[in-house]
Amino acid sequence: MESDISLLGQLDWLTLVLVAIAAFVTALFHSVAGFAGALLLSVCLAPLIGIRAVVPVVAFAMVISNINRIFLFRAAIDWKAYRAIMITGLPGIILGAVIYLYLPVKAIAIVMGCFLLISIPLRRVFKKRNYNVGYRGLTAVGSVYGVISGTVFGGGMILGPFLLGAGIVGQGLVGTVAAMGLTLNVTKSIVFGAGDLLSRELISLGFVVGLCTIPGGMLGKWIVKNASIAVHTVVVEVLMFVGGGYFLYQGI
Numbered sequence: 001m002e003s004d005i006s007l008l009g010q011l012d013w014l015t016l017v018l019v020a021i022a023a024f025v026t027a028l029f030h031s032v033a034g035f036a037g038a039l040l041l042s043v044c045l046a047p048l049i050g051i052r053a054v055v056p057v058v059a060f061a062m063v064i065s066n067i068n069r070i071f072l073f074r075a076a077i078d079w080k081a082y083r084a085i086m087i088t089g090l091p092g093i094i095l096g097a098v099i100y101l102y103l104p105v106k107a108i109a110i111v112m113g114c115f116l117l118i119s120i121p122l123r124r125v126f127k128k129r130n131y132n133v134g135y136r137g138l139t140a141v142g143s144v145y146g147v148i149s150g151t152v153f154g155g156g157m158i159l160g161p162f163l164l165g166a167g168i169v170g171q172g173l174v175g176t177v178a179a180m181g182l183t184l185n186v187t188k189s190i191v192f193g194a195g196d197l198l199s200r201e202l203i204s205l206g207f208v209v210g211l212c213t214i215p216g217g218m219l220g221k222w223i224v225k226n227a228s229i230a231v232h233t234v235v236v237e238v239l240m241f242v243g244g245g246y247f248l249y250q251g252i
Contacts, residue, residue: 092146
């Protein structure tokens with residue numbers, strides 16, 4: 001962890017400004033699309049603070065970001081869907097975070113990338129044939145979501161087709177994913193802290209980054225509130241495609 005401390009001590013004002021801008025912009029997109037905020041933020045911050053430091057910093061920052069989005073979208077959260085996923089998702093998150101501490105994640109990135117790319121046409125097929133995903137279906141996918149999201153960033157995108165198939169869209173999608181994201185990142189921060197991956201210096205930087213996400217989340221709420229469901233669904237599908245390509249690139 002000495003290299004992390006030394007690196008953070010060398011951050012200049014320009015770098016800190018870029019970090020703040022990255023936090024604001026990714027939080028804005030996060031509140032519009034519902035997920036992938038941690039993935040986008042990690043991509044933006046990695047060149048600025050280093051790959052090793054970015055994982056614990058983003059995990060801690062997303063705790064603050066998700067608390068903000070839960071407050072903003074609290075009236076639309078589907079708590080029944082949250083409980084259905086977390087019943088199996090929480091143990092998976094713990095397992096995934098432990099895996100991150102000890103194992104490479106390239107194979108998981110490839111599987112996740114393929115799943116995201118395939119899920120786009122599958123969601124359209126489900127919608128065309130009027131297939132619905134109930135709460136039992138959300139519980140079934142919860143364990144997969146937990147392991148992958150505990151290991152890598154962007155795991156919440158896996159839930160995209162299932163939440164849309166369960167009729168959770170718009171503000172409900174954003175709020176429900178925020179509630180799951182809070183549980184996810186609190187759990188990961190605890191595991192990373194126990195594994196000596198989260199130092200005081202990284203917590204401080206994560207706190208600052210998290211504060212910078214708050215105004216982005218507020219602006220994102222206004223956009224979601226004034227955008228049609230059709231537009232929102234298209235944004236989600238585009239995000240799935242980009243995320244799938246990103247994970248395949250990282251894995252290969």
